[in-house]
Amino acid sequence: MKLTNEIIKKSWRDIYGCSYDEGLNFLLDWWKTSDIPIKDLLEKISQRYPVQYIIGEWPFFEGNYLINEDVLIPRPETEQLIEIIKSFALNPKNILDLGTGSGCIAIEISKIFPEAKVVGIDKSESAISIAKKNNLQAKNEVIFKCSDWFDNVDEKFDLIITNPPYLPKEMMCQDLEFEPKLALFADDNGMECFKEIIMKARTYMNIDSWIFFEHLPVQAAELNELLQKEGFIETSKICDYNGKYRYTYGRT
Ligand SMILES: C[S@@+](CC[C@H](N)C(=O)[O-])C[C@H]1O[C@@H](n2cnc3c(N)ncnc32)[C@H](O)[C@@H]1O
Missing domain, CATH: 1.10.8 (Helicase, Ruva Protein; domain 3)
Incomplete structure (x- = not known):
């Protein structure tokens, strides 16, 4: 040995x-x-x-997640997103995680809000099947289902969290070679998914509910603008541990 x-x-x-x-x-x-x-x-x-x-597995926040090439490797920046949401002391009754991948956000959030109904959706069927395995392991009650963003969503939420694909295709590099392209890259300089989500989100949100995004620092200003244009209030951006704007949120 x-x-x-x-x-x-x-x-x-x-x-x-x-x-x-x-x-x-x-x-x-x-x-x-x-x-x-x-x-x-x-x-x-x-x-x-x-x-x-x-x-084949990796720790994330307070859990341990089964992963394979069908899902993004959970990142420390995303753990910070969970910390931030926790610090807001919200009291959501129902929560949606858009682009759930391994289910790491949805499952950890369900531990923070044990009384809430948590739904995690992903376009990738194989990601959803990994998320369901993680769900069993964590003995949680998250509902995981396939959906192209809101297409298969038919209720309203108090809190939406999303870490969608946001890398411009030019950012492809050797370190990202084995992760699913669907999880990483978006057209329009990486803004495509944000635009679609922001345009549709309000229809799926209750009054006085919140939406949180993870993104590239360079995308923060445009994201704030997009949210304000769609009528979100109290929009703001938050830095990661490296002092870069990495998270944006807004309220209905
Ligand atoms: C950056 S990964 C995030 C995975 C996980 N939430 C995390 O933070 O580790 C983005 C996820 O969005 C999913 N996705 C991409 N396009 C989608 C779409 N049109 N509708 C739903 N999910 C989508 C990908 O399959 C991927 O799992």
Whole structure:
């Protein structure tokens, strides 16, 4: 075991240097009980195959999420979105997570608001099937279903949360190679999904309800404008831990 650990470490350092030891530590811990042949593991490391997909699960906020190539790898920025919503001390009775992927936002939010009805939708059937598995594991009551944004949604909500695809296609890079394109990229400089969601959202929101977005810092100003144009009030943007505007919200 000690020798194979050293071989894994060396192959990891050849690819990532010392810049990403958190991933290496997760991998070594998982390796203790894994039965994948070492040759296959080294091959995956050399291809920069994400450690999260190798392990097949990843921690997010207070949960642990099954993931595969059908869903986005949950990001720390999105954990901060959950923190922000928690800090608003809202009391929503029903909550919608648009573009739920692994279900990580919806499931963690349902733990914060245990009395609320939480719905998570995604266009990808395979993402929804992963979200449903995570739902069972967390013993939660989130309703997961397939929908192209609001197409299969027929009720109103007090809180909508969305981390939609928002990267312009030019931002494609090697690090994103294995994640689903549907989860990452949007036309119109990454604004396409925001525009569609903002245009339709009010129809699915109760009076005095809230909508929260995660986005690129460069998209913050346009998003605020779009929300105001659609009649949302109290719109504002919030910085991430790196001091970049990463979240925007508004109220009906
Ligand atoms: C950035 S990922 C977010 C996944 C997850 N909520 C998270 O934060 O880790 C965006 C998600 O939106 C979904 N999506 C893309 N286009 C969609 C559409 N037209 N309708 C519904 N979901 C869509 C993708 O399948 C993907 O799961």
